[in-house]
Amino acid sequence: MTPQRARTLALGVLLAGFAVLPLLLGDYWIYTLTIGFYYAILAASWALLVGYVGRISFAQAAMAGLGGYASALGVQHLGLPPVLGLGLAVLVSGALGLAIGWLTLRLHGAYLGLTTIAFAEILRITATAEYGLTEGSRGLQVAPLLTGGSRTEYYYLLLGVTAGCLVLMGLLLRSRLGLFFQSIREDEDGAASLGVNVTLWKMVAFAISSAFAGLAGGLYGHFVQLITPSMMSLQEMGIVLAMAVIGGFHNVLFAALGGVALQVLLEALRELGEWRLVAFGLVTLLVLRLMPNGIFGAAVATIAARMRRNGGDE
Amino acid sequence: MSLLAIFEQALNGMIVSSFYALAALGLAIIFGVLRVVNFAHGEFYMLGGYAYFMALSALGLPPVLGLVVAAAALAIFGALVEWLLIRPVYDGRADRPEEYSIMITFALSILLLNLANSLFGPWPRRPEPLFRGRIEIGELIVSGDRLAAAGVAVILITALLLGLRYTWTGRAVRAVSQNREAAEIFGISVTRVGMLAFAVGAALAGLAGALMGPVFNVVPPMGVIPVIKAYVIVVLGGLGSIPGAIIGAIILGQVESFATILIPDPSRALAYKDAYGLVLLIAILLLRPQGLFGTQDRRA
Numbered sequence: 293m294t295p296q297r298a299r300t301l302a303l304g305v306l307l308a309g310f311a312v313l314p315l316l317l318g319d320y321w322i323y324t325l326t327i328g329f330y331y332a333i334l335a336a337s338w339a340l341l342v343g344y345v346g347r348i349s350f351a352q353a354a355m356a357g358l359g360g361y362a363s364a365l366g367v368q369h370l371g372l373p374p375v376l377g378l379g380l381a382v383l384v385s386g387a388l389g390l391a392i393g394w395l396t397l398r399l400h401g402a403y404l405g406l407t408t409i410a411f412a413e414i415l416r417i418t419a420t421a422e423y424g425l426t427e428g429s430r431g432l433q434v435a436p437l438l439t440g441g442s443r444t445e446y447y448y449l450l451l452g453v454t455a456g457c458l459v460l461m462g463l464l465l466r467s468r469l470g471l472f473f474q475s476i477r478e479d480e481d482g483a484a485s486l487g488v489n490v491t492l493w494k495m496v497a498f499a500i501s502s503a504f505a506g507l508a509g510g511l512y513g514h515f516v517q518l519i520t521p522s523m524m525s526l527q528e529m530g531i532v533l534a535m536a537v538i539g540g541f542h543n544v545l546f547a548a549l550g551g552v553a554l555q556v557l558l559e560a561l562r563e564l565g566e567w568r569l570v571a572f573g574l575v576t577l578l579v580l581r582l583m584p585n586g587i588f589g590a591a592v593a594t595i596a597a598r599m600r601r602n603g604g605d606e
Numbered sequence: 607m608s609l610l611a612i613f614e615q616a617l618n619g620m621i622v623s624s625f626y627a628l629a630a631l632g633l634a635i636i637f638g639v640l641r642v643v644n645f646a647h648g649e650f651y652m653l654g655g656y657a658y659f660m661a662l663s664a665l666g667l668p669p670v671l672g673l674v675v676a677a678a679a680l681a682i683f684g685a686l687v688e689w690l691l692i693r694p695v696y697d698g699r700a701d702r703p704e705e706y707s708i709m710i711t712f713a714l715s716i717l718l719l720n721l722a723n724s725l726f727g728p729w730p731r732r733p734e735p736l737f738r739g740r741i742e743i744g745e746l747i748v749s750g751d752r753l754a755a756a757g758v759a760v761i762l763i764t765a766l767l768l769g770l771r772y773t774w775t776g777r778a779v780r781a782v783s784q785n786r787e788a789a790e791i792f793g794i795s796v797t798r799v800g801m802l803a804f805a806v807g808a809a810l811a812g813l814a815g816a817l818m819g820p821v822f823n824v825v826p827p828m829g830v831i832p833v834i835k836a837y838v839i840v841v842l843g844g845l846g847s848i849p850g851a852i853i854g855a856i857i858l859g860q861v862e863s864f865a866t867i868l869i870p871d872p873s874r875a876l877a878y879k880d881a882y883g884l885v886l887l888i889a890i891l892l893l894r895p896q897g898l899f900g901t902q903d904r905r906a
Contacts, residue, residue: 348708395892401704402643402845405712406837407891410884413834417884421877526830530716537709566724573717580710581691584701 295596310451314444322443324559329450330356330512331551333457335536337504339547340461342536344470345497346477348405350529351392352505354412357524359385359506360513361419361426364434374437378510385506386499393498397491409526416524429521437514446515453511454548457504461544464500473497534576540586549588610745615863621752623859624759625818629832630839630851631766632810638783638846639803641704642695645711646687647811648833649718654680654812655819655828656726659733669736669820673758676816677809684808687714688801696800722826735820755817762813763852766806770848779803783846831880838883841890844897853898858883 314322338352359381366372366380396407419426426432438445464470472493475483484490513519522528531554539550554572561568583590629651636644644650654676661667661675691710693699700706735751736758742748770776781789782799790796815829822828839858843850865882890897 342705346702346705348705350712395888398895399891402637402708403841403891403895405645405708406643406841407888409834409837410887414881414884417878417881527716527719530712530719533709533712534716537713566720569720570717570724573713573720576713577691577710577717580706580713581694584706 295599298599307455311448314447319443321556321559322447324556325552326443326447326450326515327512328552328555329454330508330515331532331535331555332454332548333508333511333551334505334532335539335541335551336458336461336544336548337501337508338532339536339541339544340465340504341497341501343541343543343547344465344477345473345494347494347497348401349408349498349501350405350526350533351408351412351415352501353526353529353532354415354524355385355389355502355505356509356512357419357519357521358388358415359509360434360519360523361432362506363510364432364513364519365425367435374435374514377435377514378437378507381506381510382503383506385509386503389502389505390495390499392502393495396498397494412524412526412529416521419521419524426521431518431520434513434517434519436517437511450511450515453507457507458545458548461504465544469493469496531572534572536586537576538572538579538587540589542585543589546586546588546592550586614746616860617746617748619859619863620856621748621756621859622863623855624756624763625814626832626835626839626859627763627852627855628759628814628817629811630836630843630855631763631848632807632814633836633840634843634846634848634851635779635803635810636807637840638848639779640688640692640695640707640800641846642692642707642711643837643845644804644807645708646715646718647807647836648829648831649715649722650680650684650808650811650829651815651818651832652722652824652826652829653683653718654815655733655824656722656731656815657812658816658819659731659824662733663731669734672733673736673813673816676812680812681805681809685801685805687808688804692800692804693797696796719826719830726826728826730823730825731819732823733820736817751820755821759814759817762810766810767848775802779806834880835883838887841887841897844899847897847899850897850899858886861886 310325313325317325334352334356338349341347341349341352362384363374363377363381367374367377370380372380392408392411396404399407420428422428423430438449441449465473472483472488475486475488476490476493476497480490509519509523512523532551535551535554536547537550538554539548540546558568558572561571564571579586585593629647632650633644633647636642636647657676657679658669658672661672662669665675667675691714692707695703695707735754737750737754739750740747741750741753770780778789778794778799779802781792781794782796782803786796789799814832815824818832819828835858839854840846840851841854842857843852843854861882862879865879
C-alpha cells in the first residue's frame with residue numbers, strides 16, 4: 293500500500309467513524325462531541341497560524357468569542373437569519389484579524405505573544421464592561437441555529453462544517469499559499485528576498501485564522517444558545533493551546549483531532565474534578581518537551597516508519 | 607481636585623508601583639539573561655502568596671519568616687523549572703527555541719493555575735499582614751499593611767540593585783545579559799547564571815505575591831492581572847532593562863491611579879481600569895518596540 297492510499301483510507305475510516313458514532317451513543321455524548329467539533333475548528337485554526345506560519349497568537353479564543361457575539365448580536369439587533377449571522381461572525385473576526393495582523397507586522401515571538409494577549413484581554417474586558425449590549429458576565433442568550441433541531445441534527449451539521457473547514461485549510465495549505473506560509477515560518481528575510489510578499493501573507497494568515505475562529509465561535513453560540521465573556525479568557529486559550537499541542541500543531545488535522553479527543557476526555561474524567569485539568573497541563577508540558585509533533589504526529593510517524601520497513605522486506 | 611486628593615492618589619500610585627516593580631524586575635532579569643518571556647510569572651506570584659499563607663497558618667511562623675519561606679520555596683521551584691523545562695531553549699534541543707519557550711511557559715502557567723485550584727481550592731485566603739493599623743502622614747491616612755509591604759518591596763529592590771552592581775554574581779548576571787558569548791569566553795558558566803537568574807526571578811515574583819497576599823487575598827487566579835501589568839511595565843521600560851522596569855512600574859502606578867478618578871461613571875471606570883495598561887502596551891509595541899530604555903538593535 294502506498295502512503296497516499298493509506299492516508300486516503302485512514303481519512304475515509306475516520307470520517308465514516310464520526311458519521312456512525314451518533315447511532316451508538318446517547319444524547320449526552322453526542323452533545324459532548326458536538327462541543328468537541330467547536331474546539332476542533334478552533335485548535336485547527338490556531339495550528340494554521342502557529343504551526344504553519346510560525347506567528348504566535350494568544351487571541352484565538354477571544355476571536356471565537358468575538359465571532360460568537362457578532363453572530364448573536366447580528367441576529368438579535370439586525371434581524372439576520374442565523375446563517376447570515378455566521379457570515380457576519382466570519383467577516384468581523386476576519387477583519388479584526390487582518391487589522392491585528394497589520395498592526396503586529398513588525399513583531400515576533402514573545403512580543404507578538406504579549407501583544408495578542410493584550411488584544412484578547414481588551415476584547416474580554418470590553419465584552420464584560422459593555423453589559424448594556426452583551427449582558428456582561430451574566431451571558432447573552434443566543435437564537436438557535438436550527439429551530440427545534442435535535443442533538444443529532446446539530447452533530448451532523450457541526451461535523452460537516454468541521455470537515456469542510458479542514459478540507460478548506462488543507463487545500464489552502466497545499467496551494468502556493470501554504471508554501472508562502474511555510475517559507476515565512478522558516479526564514480522570513482530569505483522568503484522576502486526570493487520575492488514572497490511577506491507583509492501581505494502574514495496579514496492574510498492572521499485574517500484567515502481569525503475568520504475560522506470566528507466561525508467556530510458563532511456556531512458554538514447558536515448551538516449552546518448562551519455565550520459569556522469567559523469563553524474569551526486566557527484560561528480558555530490555554531485549553532485550546534493544550535488541545536493543539538497534544539494533537540500536534542504542525543498539522544491542522546492532528547490539532548483538530550486533539551480538540552475532539554481532549555473535549556471527550558475532559559467529560560469522561562469529570563469525576564476527577566479539577567485534577568483532570570492538572571493532568572492535561574502536565575501532558576501538554578510533556579508533549580511539548582518530548583514529542584514536538586504531538587501524539588497523533590508521533591503515532592503517524594511510527595506507523596509510516598513501520599510500513600516503510602515492511603515494504604523494504606518484500 | 608484638591609491638593610490633598612492629588613497627594614493621596616500619588617502616594618497610592620507609588621505604593622502600587624513598588625509591588626509592580628518587584629514582579630516586573632523578576633521578568634526583566636529572566637528575559638535579560640535567558641531571552642525568555644516567562645508567561646508563568648503570574649502563577650509564580652500566586653505560589654508565593656500560598657507559600658506565605660502556608661508558612662503562617664500551617665507552620666505558625668511570624669510574617670517576616672513567612673516572606674523568607676516564600677522566597678526560598680519559589681527560588682528552588684524556579685531553579686527546577688529552569689532545569690527541567692527552560693534549558694532546551696538554549697542548548698539546541700528545541701527545534702524552534704523561541705516558540706518552544708513561549709508555549710512551554712504558557713502551558714506551565716495553565717498547569718500551575720489548575721494545580722492551585724485543586725490543591726488549595728478556589729476560596730480566597732487572607733494571611734496575617736506584616737503590620738496592622740493605620741499611619742497618618744499629616745492629613746494623609748494610609749493603611750499600615752500596604753505601607754509596610756511597600757517599604758519591604760523598596761528595601762528588596764534596593765538590595766537587588768546593589769547585589770547586581772557590586773557582587774561578583776551580580777556582575778556575572780549583567781555580563782551574560784549583555785553578551786552571552788563574551789561572558790562564556792571569560793569563564794562564566796552561562797548555564798549556572800541562567801539557572802540563578804530564573805531562581806531569582808521566581809523568588810522576586812513569589813515575594814511580590816507574599817507581600818500582596820494579605821492586602822488583596824490569596825486565590826488561585828490572583829496572578830493573572832498583576833502579571834499582565836508586569837508585562838506592560840517591562841515592555842514600557844524595554845524588555846530586559848532593570849532601570850526600565852523600575853521606571854515603567856512608577857509610570858504605570860501613576861497612570862492607573864489617576865486615570866481611574868478621571869472617568870466619571872464609576873462602575874465602568876472600574877471595569878476598564880485594567881485595560882489602560884493593555885492599551886499602553888500595544889501603543890508602545892507599535893511605536894517604540896524597544897521600550898524607553900531598551901536597545902534598538904534587537905528585533906522585536
